Amino acid sequence: xxxxxxxxxxxxxxxxxxxxxxxxxxxxxxxxxxxxxxxxxxxxxxxxxxxxxxxxxxxxxxxxxxxxxxxxxxxxxxxxxxxxxxxxxxxxxxxxxxxxxxxxxxxxxxxxxxxxxxxxxxxxxxxxxxxxxxxxxxxxxxxxxxxxxxxxxxxxxxxxxxxxxxxxxxxxxxxxxxxxxxxxxxxxxxxxxxxxxxxxxxxxxxxxxxx
Amino acid sequence: xxxxxxxxxxxxxxxxxxxxxxxxxxxxxxxxxxxxxxxxxxxxxxxxxxxxxxxxxxxxxxxxxxxxxxxxxxxxxxxxxxxxxxxxxxxxxxxxxxxxxxxxxxxxxxxxxxxxxxxxxxxxxxxxxxxxxxxxxxxxxxxxxxxxxxxxxxxxxxxxxxxxxxxxxxxxxxxxxxxxxxxxxxxxxxxxxxxxxxxxxxxxxxxxxxxxxxxxxxxxxxxxxxxxxxxxxxxxxxxxxxxxxxxxxxxxx
Numbered sequence: 512x513x514x515x516x517x518x519x520x521x522x523x524x525x526x527x528x529x530x531x532x533x534x535x536x537x538x539x540x541x542x543x544x545x546x547x548x549x550x551x552x553x554x555x556x557x558x559x560x561x562x563x564x565x566x567x568x569x570x571x572x573x574x575x576x577x578x579x580x581x582x583x584x585x586x587x588x589x590x591x592x593x594x595x596x597x598x599x600x601x602x603x604x605x606x607x608x609x610x611x612x613x614x615x616x617x618x619x620x621x622x623x624x625x626x627x628x629x630x631x632x633x634x635x636x637x638x639x640x641x642x643x644x645x646x647x648x649x650x651x652x653x654x655x656x657x658x659x660x661x662x663x664x665x666x667x668x669x670x671x672x673x674x675x676x677x678x679x680x681x682x683x684x685x686x687x688x689x690x691x692x693x694x695x696x697x698x699x700x701x702x703x704x705x706x707x708x709x710x711x712x713x714x715x716x717x718x719x720x721x722x
Numbered sequence: 723x724x725x726x727x728x729x730x731x732x733x734x735x736x737x738x739x740x741x742x743x744x745x746x747x748x749x750x751x752x753x754x755x756x757x758x759x760x761x762x763x764x765x766x767x768x769x770x771x772x773x774x775x776x777x778x779x780x781x782x783x784x785x786x787x788x789x790x791x792x793x794x795x796x797x798x799x800x801x802x803x804x805x806x807x808x809x810x811x812x813x814x815x816x817x818x819x820x821x822x823x824x825x826x827x828x829x830x831x832x833x834x835x836x837x838x839x840x841x842x843x844x845x846x847x848x849x850x851x852x853x854x855x856x857x858x859x860x861x862x863x864x865x866x867x868x869x870x871x872x873x874x875x876x877x878x879x880x881x882x883x884x885x886x887x888x889x890x891x892x893x894x895x896x897x898x899x900x901x902x903x904x905x906x907x908x909x910x911x912x913x914x915x916x917x918x919x920x921x922x923x924x925x926x927x928x929x930x931x932x933x934x935x936x937x938x939x940x941x942x943x944x945x946x947x948x949x950x951x952x953x954x955x956x957x958x959x960x961x962x963x964x965x966x967x968x969x970x971x972x973x974x975x
Contacts, residue, residue, distance in 0.1 A: 528794030
């Protein structure tokens with residue numbers, strides 16, 4: 512079962528429209544309804560805006576330790592998009608006092624100094640921490656996706672997990688564009704706004720046979 | 723990577739062709755243009771829909787007037803027209819825009835830019851700048867490019883940095899819809915005046931010229947009206963021409 516998290520601070524209607532376009536059945540739920548999810552469900556967390564907005568709204572509905580325990584014990588898979596992807600990690604420099612899910616280790620940092628958005632299309636590369644072909648290569652490599660963000664996850668080759676990176680224009684450092692672990696994964700870019708390639712990726716990542 | 727943006731000037735429900743920012747003829751219904759440029763061979767990188775007379779006649783922009791609960795575009799959509807408050811900006815974004823573009827209301831009260839940036843996010847805020855040269859320097863216009871503001875281009879660029887604008891969409895008024903190319907001196911001035919992403923518009927009538935502005939001045943986003951609707955250049959052709967010059971450009975198909 513696929514569930515899409517509804518938060519004011521997100522573009523969940525666009526993700527919903529994209530899912531409908533690719534004929535995916537899904538349900539829209541609030542944060543507190545996560546506790547009702549069947550075992551091994553897929554939860555999509557979209558996001559647009561700031562980490563403070565998503566954190567405040569999410570944790571006004573649920574307690575951190577309770578939700579983490581539920582997600583872990585019920586083997587819930589989570590697919591984070593943009594701010595939703597950042598929310599999976601430990602912390603964000605955008606809101607040092609804002610609680611994140613912390614399901615994955617990592618800090619979200621500014622992409623540019625002085626701070627400004629990184630906007631536009633970029634292609635991804637498989638980062639150096641992966642040596643073997645992946646089922647995601649055909650979906651992600653040699654294709655461009657739409658990014659719009661001021662903060663991101665700097666690439667850490669020592670971090671376990673499958674990472675695809677990209678280097679924002681005028682940046683010297685690569686950032687993570689897509690990241691996969693067995694249960695938690697996400698994209699910094701917006702697949703629902705990345706045209707035909709984004710919709711193809713979205714279709715594959717929400718394939719019921721895959722989770 | 724270069725961004726190729728479709729500029730769709732809108733009057734009522736029609737995509738119109740403008741000359742020096744004034745509407746002159748209907749191209750096709752807006753919905754047809756959005757579909758055309760957001761899929762298949764003509765898929766662009768972004769769309770910008772500018773409601774040309776919403777402010778003038780005092781009504782809401784196209785998206786807020788539409789009956790649909792939420793408008794979906796599979797590529798980024800920026801909406802401009804009568805964005806004059808935080809609430810209108812937020813409503814427009816909630817209804818399906820990924821970005822909003824603002825001009826007149828920002829010139830009337832620049833603080834509005836900071837308020838929208840804080841509420842909606844810097845990445846969602848595009849500052850529309852309509853400019854023409856007067857007595858040797860570029861000045862900013864508003865109200866559909868009809869009225870001269872109190873700001874020179876340099877002054878307005880400086881203010882936009884202070885208020886958390888995410889991107890700039892700069893139209894060369896006297897080139898828009900004419901055979902005059904986007905001024906190179908303006909491209910140069912923009913390239914050295916701001917670190918914000920710049921989109922330029924007006925007088926982009928050939929792939930050669932787009933390539934020149936990118937390679938010589940580092941302009942990486944272009945907003946097209948005449949090129950695809952009057953000059954007979956296809957999106958696929960433009961992408962191929964740019965790629966043949968080793969310019970990084972998206973090839974969606």
